[in-house]
Amino acid sequence: MTAHGADVQDGDGQAEADSRIESKQSVEVPAARERARAIPEAAVARLAVYLRALSGLSEQDITTVSSDELAAAAGVNSAKLRKDLSYIGSYGTRGVGYEVAVLIGQIERTLGLTRKHSVAVVGIGNLGHALANYGGFPGRGFPVSALFDLDPDLVGVPVGGIPVSHIDDIVEVCSEREVTIGVIATPVQGAQEVCDRLVAGGVSCILNFAPVVLQVPEDVEVRKVDLAVEMQILSFHVARRQQEAAAQSEVDGADLGPPGTTGEQVSGEVESANRMVERL
Amino acid sequence: MTAHGADVQDGDGQAEADSRIESKQSVEVPAARERARAIPEAAVARLAVYLRALSGLSEQDITTVSSDELAAAAGVNSAKLRKDLSYIGSYGTRGVGYEVAVLIGQIERTLGLTRKHSVAVVGIGNLGHALANYGGFPGRGFPVSALFDLDPDLVGVPVGGIPVSHIDDIVEVCSEREVTIGVIATPVQGAQEVCDRLVAGGVSCILNFAPVVLQVPEDVEVRKVDLAVEMQILSFHVARRQQEAAAQSEVDGADLGPPGTTGEQVSGEVESANRMVERL
DNA sequence: GGGTGTGAACACATTCACAGCG
DNA sequence: CGCTGTGAATGTGTTCACACCC
Structure with missing residues (x-):
């Protein structure tokens, strides 16, 4: 087991692509007999989000939604939503939309929520x-x-x-x-x-x-x-933004210091940051 | 703003592909002047993981690691690790490996951890x-x-x-x-x-x-x-496994009930599951 | 007309495999 | 000779755009 086949979970990053588990399969599977029911990992995560949005609608006694509406509520675009829903079947009505109750039921079934865990x-x-x-x-x-x-x-x-x-x-x-x-x-x-x-x-x-x-x-x-990883990813984005801002002002003809000097200031001590979550 | 351009965060899924933020860009960018410094979102998340592994090594006074070793410690394969590290520069020594301290410094710099947030x-x-x-x-x-x-x-x-x-x-x-x-x-x-x-x-x-x-x-x-989403994703995998098991035993000639009867038992009540996290 | 469902195009991410350097 | 660094191949996920149905 030399860093291969030892694939386990990873840290993830919640972004555009997306997903998080690092399942196995690959080798071992008879290949052919594979279940066509292979819903992309990323889609599964979103189904859970749609489910929540749908529950909200249901509570407001809304019985029907279009992909546009549901997509907006879930924070994704409608094409993605429709594709995601298509993985679990065709439960919409063309020209109309989806029936909230039906969709809730189907997503619950797909996610295995009909069984208590x-x-x-x-x-x-x-x-x-x-x-x-x-x-x-x-x-x-x-x-x-x-x-x-x-x-x-x-x-x-x-x-x-x-x-x-x-x-x-x-x-x-x-x-x-x-x-x-x-x-x-x-x-x-x-x-x-x-x-x-x-x-x-x-x-x-x-x-x-x-x-x-x-x-x-x-x-x-x-x-x-992993809270530490989440924070560090956010930190990366702050840094990137600052870099961009610096690069931009450089382009604008401003003279706020050469590129590359953007963030370097405090240093060290981050190591202990990794001993962190330990005491959650 | 009709479910486009309104892209915000998504729910994620921590799996093989992976990432999590749903950044913007696309439109708006002058296209050409783009920073080549574009580290894939998924790679950023892993850099944070490598950083932790490296901190561990550093504490054990290990000064050098090969991509194989570090990859094993971080739970990824070495090709991925090398590619990820290549995004931040060439800090390894061929035939030898990476110097732990150098790598820590470079990753911290990349993630913007040299500034306190x-x-x-x-x-x-x-x-x-x-x-x-x-x-x-x-x-x-x-x-x-x-x-x-x-x-x-x-x-x-x-x-x-x-x-x-x-x-x-x-x-x-x-x-x-x-x-x-x-x-x-x-x-x-x-x-x-x-x-x-x-x-x-x-x-x-x-x-x-x-x-x-x-x-x-x-x-x-x-x-x-989102804890609820995490749980539901896990639930999905339990369900999938059960399905597979059922399909398998079917193939094996066992007669433990027809396919499709696998999980359907308890029902409803999951809706309230989405009112959950509220009281964390 | 309006909105779903989906193949086909595209973009992103991972893996392979090997050239090149120490 | 070993291990890094990386282009090229593959695989996965997202977006487009339109046929099709209500």
Whole structure:
């Protein structure tokens, strides 16, 4: 396994192209018998967004939408939206639009939301606390059914209505409660260990807030949310903008210093920035 | 503005392709004078990951790495890594590898981390609390310098060492403290309003945890982190796997029920899932 | 007319594979 | 000889534009 075939999750970047999981497949698949049902990863992410927009419409008792309207509500352009929807079937009416209720149903079905997925949160620090208090996590459909922490003082204490269990019991509790999604909100050090236990407990999907690249068997899906990376990407854009501004004023004939002098000021110390998320 | 030119942030998906921001450009640019310094969005996200891996190596007093080693540490393949690094210049030595310190410096420079970006967190609920307690957010380089909330009981109370200010003072405080990055951790309702104020206060980058599509001027960068979407994407993969398994056993000649009966069980109620993140 | 659904064109991203340098 | 750096090939995702249906 020399940096090939060891493909696991990546960091992502939320932009124009887009997606985030780094699935496997490629080799191993009989190639031919492939499910045509292959919805592009990027489209799946957007379906979830459309679903939210649709729920909003539904609450306002709006029963029909056009691709233009829905696209605007979801913040994408209508061509993309129509293509995305076409991956799940043809549920629109030409000349009219889509029926909100139908679309909601179809997207839910596609995303597998017709089945409940119980969630376990590991690491009841600041973030874990926040997650547990979600009150049923992302709304229902994703009930939090187990919490874990290392700290003996926390074990037994109910957070958001659920008593915290000890990390040592992850395997047992998860298989018992049929947890399908595990959320890792621990410091980096414990993350891989926790991950291994979740997997041993039968968890097949992991949402990882710890800034580590987790090693998992190929049938486990990992998604990573990395605050530091997000911030650094934003930082990049600030820098780029400043550069452009500098370049522009240069062109304009202004004399505000030579190009290349734009940002260089403070330095070092960013290294510690990477020890960061650890204490979330 | 009919769903075109109104491009704002999207939801993302962290997968193989990947990226997340939905920048503008396209029209408006004089085309020719474009900065060749165009690093692919996806590569930027990974640079941040490499940076973390390099920091780790640096702490272990490792001074040199090959692309294979670093790629393994970052969870990507070496070709991708080399290409990514090539966007920022040629800092490797053929036959040897890269000097850790040099690479750290160059990536920091590229990401604009040589300048400090002060951060404001709005919405000191569970999540906001977690973020504020980061103790300098993503590690330093990103000092949290302002906190805001609506709740009068919170105003004045120090969280993570910084006293909470009232939302009404966002504009004033942000410009005063030269905040460049704003983090929105409020319920959906308040998000757009808060966003507008941050922008008015001079903030040019926003990290948004509220599940809304924010409207911002084109010179403001928005990144969205949406827990519900993450969960739903995971859910999709569970469903897909089950489908495959079912299809497989079908092929194997087993008779565990007809295809199409795989997941359909619980239903409805997912709608409320989208009212979720609101209370983070 | 109005709006969906989609092939075909395009743009972006990843991977390959190898030339070239230390 | 090993490893970087990169053009060229491939793959994935987005946009265009229009046929087709209501």
